[in-house]
Amino acid sequence: MSQSTESTEPSSTRYNPLDVEARIYTMWEKAGYFKAEDKSKKPPFAIILPPPNVTGQLHMGHALDHTIQDLIIRWKRMSGFNALWLPGTDHAGIATQSVVERELRKATPPQTRQGLGRDAFVEKIWDWKHQYGDRIYEQMRRLGDSCDWDRATFTLDDGVSKAVRKVFVDLHKRGLIYRGTRLVNWSWPLETAISDLEVEHRDTKGTLYHLAYEVEGVTNSDGTPLRLTLATTRPETLLGDTAVAVHPEDERYKKLIGGRVKLPLTTRTIPIIADTYVDKEFGTGVVKITPAHDFNDYQVGVRHKLEMINILNKNGTLNEHGGKFQGLKIQEARKQMIVALKESEVLVREEPHQNSVGYCSRSGAVVEPMLSEQWFVRMSQMATTARHVVENGSIRFEPESWTKVYLHWMSIIEDWCISRQLWWGHRIPAWVCDDGHTTVSEVDPSECSTCQSKNLKQDEDVLDTWFSSALWPFSTMGWPGENGAPTELEKTFYPTDVLVTGHDIIFSGSRA
Ligand SMILES: [Zn+2]
Numbered sequence: 001m002s003q004s005t006e007s008t009e010p011s012s013t014r015y016n017p018l019d020v021e022a023r024i025y026t027m028w029e030k031a032g033y034f035k036a037e038d039k040s041k042k043p044p045f046a047i048i049l050p051p052p053n054v055t056g057q058l059h060m061g062h063a064l065d066h067t068i069q070d071l072i073i074r075w076k077r078m079s080g081f082n083a084l085w086l087p088g089t090d091h092a093g094i095a096t097q098s099v100v101e102r103e104l105r106k107a108t109p110p111q112t113r114q115g116l117g118r119d120a121f122v123e124k125i126w127d128w129k130h131q132y133g134d135r136i137y138e139q140m141r142r143l144g145d146s147c148d149w150d151r152a153t154f155t156l157d158d159g160v161s162k163a164v165r166k167v168f169v170d171l172h173k174r175g176l177i178y179r180g181t182r183l184v185n186w187s188w189p190l191e192t193a194i195s196d197l198e199v200e201h202r203d204t205k206g207t208l209y210h211l212a213y214e215v216e217g218v219t220n221s222d223g224t225p226l227r228l229t230l231a232t233t234r235p236e237t238l239l240g241d242t243a244v245a246v247h248p249e250d251e252r253y254k255k256l257i258g259g260r261v262k263l264p265l266t267t268r269t270i271p272i273i274a275d276t277y278v279d280k281e282f283g284t285g286v287v288k289i290t291p292a293h294d295f296n297d298y299q300v301g302v303r304h305k306l307e308m309i310n311i312l313n314k315n316g317t318l319n320e321h322g323g324k325f326q327g328l329k330i331q332e333a334r335k336q337m338i339v340a341l342k343e344s345e346v347l348v349r350e351e352p353h354q355n356s357v358g359y360c361s362r363s364g365a366v367v368e369p370m371l372s373e374q375w376f377v378r379m380s381q382m383a384t385t386a387r388h389v390v391e392n393g394s395i396r397f398e399p400e401s402w403t404k405v406y407l408h409w410m411s412i413i414e415d416w417c418i419s420r421q422l423w424w425g426h427r428i429p430a431w432v433c434d435d436g437h438t439t440v441s442e443v444d445p446s447e448c449s450t451c452q453s454k455n456l457k458q459d460e461d462v463l464d465t466w467f468s469s470a471l472w473p474f475s476t477m478g479w480p481g482e483n484g485a486p487t488e489l490e491k492t493f494y495p496t497d498v499l500v501t502g503h504d505i506i507f508s509g510s511r512a
Pocket of ligand 1: 448
């Protein structure tokens, strides 16, 4: 038992946690001290552990978070409560898939998920999960976490999958889940939409390019064409411009509203529109509008019913709208375009510019806002309920200062993009027939619900991990159970009492 290398030394007089903690923890666990009872005369108290990502290992943040939960649950247990602390792990779609893809690239010869195919790749992740998934539970035991281990749940367990499908189908029936084409944060190395939480904003040194667009049919007093100058950090996106905008009260441009400009390097002309979104004081007061690749421009595009031209392929290269730049990656396209814009004297000035750029936290690449077809959850009605339960005090934030942050977030929340172009996760329970009808179903359907065609293909996408996280407080308790009757566990412990987690989680399940 002694850690000393001196065999003659008697047992150490110093406290050595290695000698003590594991032994005592095993004793606690074996004696069943951490087990909650399904039914009990004691008052119930429940905490569901926010499940750590099955990737990697626990860090100091987890240690702090778990310690607080452990303190609360032990205190309640010793105060005579039937105390449940239910542990689990999260499949963490994008994080896990990126880790396993990285492993594949390191193999000899290097492999890719596309090369393996969906089924083989998913099997590889399960292997990986079986190898490393329990490491987190071992770490939690070392921390002394007094969890009810018999109830440990993984977010891809059968019971959870059943809950996910039921909620998806129910919300779809009620019109709260829909498919639509919207602007999302796109990670081109991973070829998927990512959430706002996975976008890291960093101040980045770049260049502001001043471009002059020629106004169609309007000349200066000397007979030269009138040009409108605007500034952009992303000149390559001009290929997707569908308008230039000015402020409606800007005297300099009032008479030009309704006219058109020639879009450089293309044969297109685009309208000059007026929108109060434009800041008269910023730059020249003229902005280019690229609705398919900028979140603000998208809103302008919706307001003015502008055409939305997506110029990117899923892998971050320019598509058929790229003209002679088609097939180039964005950075390369930008370089070549700057040369072309200089040659055609459209680029009139360059200046160094610092601005906030979004990077994909998984791949490190610059995130491209991109128009794509995705599944969404309609948020307004749910946000009203979610606001109400905090306003009326049935759910309380500690410290209280986060209440304001939460209520503000709920007041500006947009519809939640729940589809991800990944292979690891809960696959979307929607099937499309050859005629394009969609069948949404809890069990795999054998035929199309509209035309009875047997030729069905399941949607390739999986759900955002937060979709299953949102159901965690009751999916872990056996919901939806048999015949819709609540389980004993649910009857005893739902709703739960405390959620201990990082404040950034307030913003989970965001725009995309
Ligand atoms: Zn059909």
